Amino acid sequence: MKYEPLIANNYYHIFNQGNNKEDIFIEEMNYAYFLELLNKYIYPIATILSYCLLKNHFHLLVKIKDISEDNRVSKAFSNFFNSYAKSINKKYNRTGSLFRDRFKRIKITEEDYLKKIIVYINLNPIHHGFTSKLNNYKHSSFLALISNKETLLQRDVVIQLFEDSENFKYTLESKKLELDEKLKLLTLE
Numbered sequence: 001m002k003y004e005p006l007i008a009n010n011y012y013h014i015f016n017q018g019n020n021k022e023d024i025f026i027e028e029m030n031y032a033y034f035l036e037l038l039n040k041y042i043y044p045i046a047t048i049l050s051y052c053l054l055k056n057h058f059h060l061l062v063k064i065k066d067i068s069e070d071n072r073v074s075k076a077f078s079n080f081f082n083s084y085a086k087s088i089n090k091k092y093n094r095t096g097s098l099f100r101d102r103f104k105r106i107k108i109t110e111e112d113y114l115k116k117i118i119v120y121i122n123l124n125p126i127h128h129g130f131t132s133k134l135n136n137y138k139h140s141s142f143l144a145l146i147s148n149k150e151t152l153l154q155r156d157v158v159i160q161l162f163e164d165s166e167n168f169k170y171t172l173e174s175k176k177l178e179l180d181e182k183l184k185l186l187t188l189e
Helices: 028-042 072-091 111-125 140-144 156-163 163-188
Strands: 011-017 046-054 057-064 104-110
Touching: 011 111, 028 046, 028 057, 028 072, 046 111, 046 156, 057 111, 104 111, 111 156, 111 163, 140 156, 140 163, 156 163
Parallel strands: none
Antiparallel strands: 011 057, 011 104, 046 057
């Protein structure tokens, strides 16, 4: 299967899950290590707008930087995922593929879709039942996006898409309420 190349100055939703839907984050320190590797390998070639790390899968929203070497972007992602997989395999005495397949990517060309992906990624912990309140989930970009603390995330870009921080939080809360209603309907059926 041929994969779409990651092209400079474009946004991409990047995601993958554990092989056979197995966990890719086994214990708490794995989340921090994944983010360390993200900083080491991906930050030099892409800006990061949002992320969400769940036990068996992850979502990233990145914008590829203007890099002169064509293969540098692909190599950075390859090194990132290989480094993480090798460390997990070694630490937990496992063999074989950690991830289901090569990472998936969706190129984002429309601002409305970009906003929807930001909302989707940040609501993912609620959607998958890890929490009922975004403030309680620490493995996503939400807390960094609404904070004033220093971050490597493109907070200003994200917040400006929603006009301001309050509107960003309001948009997420509105979508959360829609999710809650859909879940209620499913449980009543």
